[in-house]
Amino acid sequence: MRAEVRKNEEQRSVFGRGIRIIVSYVRMHPLPFTISLVGGVLYSAATVASTIILGRVTDEIIYPAFRSGVNTRTLWGGVAALVCVVAVRAGAIVLRRYFAGMTSYRMQASLRTRVIERYRDLPLAFHRSRPAGELLAHAEADVQAATDVLNPVPFSVTVIFLVLFAVISLILTDPLLASVGLVILPLLGLLNRFYGRTVEPAATAAQQAIGEVSAIAHESIDGALVVKTLGREDSEVSRFDQRAAVLEQERVRMGRLRAAFEPAFETVPNLGIIALLAMGAWRLSTGAVTVGTLVQLVSLFQLLAFPMRMIGFVLALIPRAVVGRERLQGIFVEPSSMSTPEQGADLPSGPVGVSLRSVAFSYGEHRVLNDLSFEVAADESVALVGPTGAGKSTLAELLVRLADPDKGTILLGGIDLRQIAPGHLRQSAAVVFQRSFMFATSVKDNIALDSGASEEEVVDAARRAQADDFIRVLPQGYDTVVGERGVTLSGGQRQRIALARALARKPRLLILDDATSAVDPTVEAAILNRLRAELNTTLIVIAYRVSAIALADRVLFLEGGRIQASGKHGELMSFAPYEAMVRAYELGAGASRVRAGR
Amino acid sequence: MMRSMRPASAEDPEVSPGLDGAWNVLRRGLAESPELRSGMLYTIALAVVSTIGSLALPVLIQQVLDRGLGGNQEPRLGFVLWVCALTAVVTGAIYFAGRAAFARLTTSSERALRTLRVRVFAHIHSLSIAEQTEQKRGVYVARVTADVDTLSHFLEWSGVSWITGSVLIVGTFALMAVYSWQLMLIVLVSIAPLALILRLLQVNLLSSYDLVRTRVGQTLSEISESVMGADVVRAYGLDERIDRRLKGAIDRQYRAQMRAMKFQAMVFPSGNFFGAVAMGAVVLVGVLFGPSWGLSSGRLVAFMFLVNLLTFPLAEMAENFDQTQTAIAGWRKVLAVLDIPRGLEEPSPGVILPEGELSIEARGVEFSYTGGLPVLRGIDLDVAAGAHVAIVGETGCGKTTFAKLLSRLADPTSGQILVGGVDLTEVAPEARRRAIRMVPQDGFLFDGTIRANVAYGRSGAGRADLADVEAAFRELGLEDWLEWLPQGIDTRVGQRGEDLSAGEAQMVALARAQIAEPSILILDEATSAVDPETERALSEALRRLSEGRTTVTIAHRLSTAEAADWVFVFDQGRLVEQGCHADLLSLGGRYTDLYESWLGNTQLHA
Structure with a gap:
């Protein structure tokens, strides 16, 4: 109760x-x-x-x-x-x-x-x-x-x-005949309310059952290969059938409720009409009402039934x-996101240096970066190296202000990131992610992306990213539509287009977050070499391959949220933790990145 | 996951013969679901009875007016009461007939839909992997969920209202003809334009709904793009571009919806309006000519009510049209799945494989996915019992497909595969599953605990208990990892194993293979990167897992190939080179190319 x-x-x-x-x-x-x-x-x-x-x-x-x-x-x-x-x-x-x-x-x-x-x-x-x-x-x-x-x-x-x-x-x-209506109308209202209340829990249960059926269908069909290798087809079918049975049961329960109520919404007004006719005939015989009144009331009742529902x-x-x-x-x-300055400062021209002062950052409870300070000179190229979870990608995001640090400051060209006009920042600092996202549009547009880059600039950027050759042999060249509904590109090709996208903006700070991992190592080395030599930019590379790491002017070894060592790759090899990690890359994860051939 | 979010726009290009045209779909659908047919006539009869019952009221009105109160005679109140009571009883009976019809309909159609759903689901699992491409999976999920649900709505609402609606219309006209065939003709003529108008609205509605669906799909694509590419959007300051495109899409969707609304809003009222025109015509003609045709005033009044009765089912049927088309299309798609031939016929009882290490032979194996280009073009190779071999090659060279054929997830389009000297197609399914175990790339796990997932590995007799599962992890050297987990072996893995990292899911998949103790192990090496720590644990586990077994590894790392006894190099569906690592290197061919690209990684250091 x-x-x-x-x-x-x-x-x-x-x-x-x-x-x-x-x-x-x-x-x-x-x-x-x-x-x-x-x-x-x-x-x-x-x-x-x-x-x-x-x-x-x-x-x-x-x-x-x-x-x-x-x-x-x-x-x-x-x-x-x-x-x-x-x-x-x-x-x-x-x-x-x-x-x-x-x-x-x-x-x-x-x-x-x-x-x-x-x-x-x-x-x-x-x-x-x-x-x-x-x-x-x-x-x-x-x-x-x-x-x-x-x-x-x-x-x-x-x-x-x-x-x-x-x-x-x-x-x-006719007040007397009205009384029939005054009984029927509230009755319909009550019936409505009662119906709603009874059917609601049944409808909710059925909705839930549908959800469960669909969850199993998704999981099971996605894993069809494993189901087959394990020979579990029959148990999958019976698992599905159990849920389908619950759904059937709930639907039938709801159907029975509907069967009881739906016809009632016609029956009740009809019974009212019959009562009206019986009473009306008597009122008519006494001359109190006319046939027209009766017709009027009957048709009123007929028209009321549907709207009441x-x-x-x-x-x-x-x-x-x-x-x-x-x-x-x-x-x-x-x-909401971080605040942006109304009137932001502009960066000095040319490559910009980076400096971090006691930067700390956490994801919820998990402290990722802890009192991190370092400097990268303008035009320098730096490799950021460290074990998985050391905070390298987080750092890359902080450097282009995709998030603000919890503590400390990041300076770009000597200016606090938070003071730089957002539009200006986006033009000057570019990051390329490992997972390269392609928009469902042409290759050209994917590279230019509202940057205002001209056709020549797009082609030039693609050339620097070693993407021009394969783009030219695509069905429509630079106009080929890629992305979910377009031509499928390999991971390495996508990464090169994403790199060209960054280059087309002529960034003064370029951050590559494992951005060439799917590219053939020899091609990767060629790309990085050219970037370093030809591009007027500060370059920060997060990489796993020794070939890529060794190309940098300087290596920063990040572990436990701090810089543990800094120097040339050759020098750092005498630092035991660094050496151990680099060797592990070679044997394990590093090697796994070679998708034989591509 | 993303794919299934999208409206399924791509229709199957191959519609099975016998499923073209709505009637064929209906006929076939009824044939496939005997539950629908059993007692259907009785259900329809009940529905028809309850529909015809609605004609009782106009008759009652006419009787009361003409015979109870009519003419110049004294009112016969007794008669009125009597007919009213009779109609009340009829109305009550109609309620029960309607209720029974509806309940029966739901029960039988839900039972039929469950059977159909499960049958289609089972059929999907019985298909060869030649039919299980990535794109098709999303479609299959839609077939056993959304498409079957559309059907449910149709069977319980629109389908039956076609029957009751037409019965009501025919019944009303019949009763009209009894009262006055002349007036019935008048009604028919005055509502005739309605048919034309409804048809016109219908055509426009269908095309506008089409447009709405397209626009909804486009909005979804745009939103999905902005969500999937959120990091790029931010990093490159693309807010304005995204805003412009999304708001454009939302606005186009709104306009398409309003276009459909324009027609939708007119369907019902046009029925109403022509009902009124018919009513006016009936009054006009009835008053002018009725007396001379021998019509009574009561009959004329009853006639007006009959006209009222007519307008509702007419408009309703117009609205039904759209739903029916959707449902038939859905039904067709569901039935078409059943028409995809099962890929594999299992031998019964089939040959039992000998115990111990088994050899593998491929003889002229060719394979292509349904409707696709050939993936394997004449593969001949031998793997000695107990050997560890690697297959290498570029993405798309057919090596993964070949692995699937080895575990008989599909049969070669031509040629044959022999295991321990026995043609794979003649091996008893149970024996095959025990002897050959494939560990796919992604280590797919089912929602449940680690323990349950590993226990799945041993099918049939001798179900695995806790000790077996623990032993499997121990044998692979993974017990430390297990202990480190919050709930240990009873940790839940989430849907598809997504609560675990890729590397962890692979560990569970390896234990699942270990527990089966297969004679032949087929490993499709994972390409996803894991941290060096996990990587080490995994390679150690892999080494232990393959000990004492014939092992075929689809290698994505050349270090694996280097360690193998023998290497097969695939290129565009052909076996182009084979030999041990050192010999292949000195050959200076395809393998050397692959190897050099790998060397690019270490040369600087070495």
């Missing part, structure tokens, strides 16, 4: 939250919503008016016609009124539906825009902490769930007017909307 009470309260609060959400939506797009409401009120009025006209047509045209005849003017007038009022009603429905759709689609667009703006402004760490699928689901499924409820809202709100108009017209025509539709959609909206709220309240 107490559990029941708690459940009710919970539901009420979901309902309350749902109403608040709907109100907030309406505030954002009041105009289409209002027009839709006007359509709904007009619809309600026209619906009740049409029954009144039907009644009068019966009394003043049909019945007289079969007795004594009727004059042509009355006849045409009646017919015209009938057609007109329904035309108005049809127009009102169009108005209501169209603008209800507009409200909900506009709201969808607003929420979706807000989601992507959040994605744009949130720190990279946020993106890292969530799978891409989840981020997509927020922008698509959650937005849809959060806004679907808006579609039937204007209708269901204006059903209140319909009921109001209906009750008034009932009472005005709308309230139920909205109630059914509310929990989904609340869940969807609250999931989005989770994104909206995430703390």
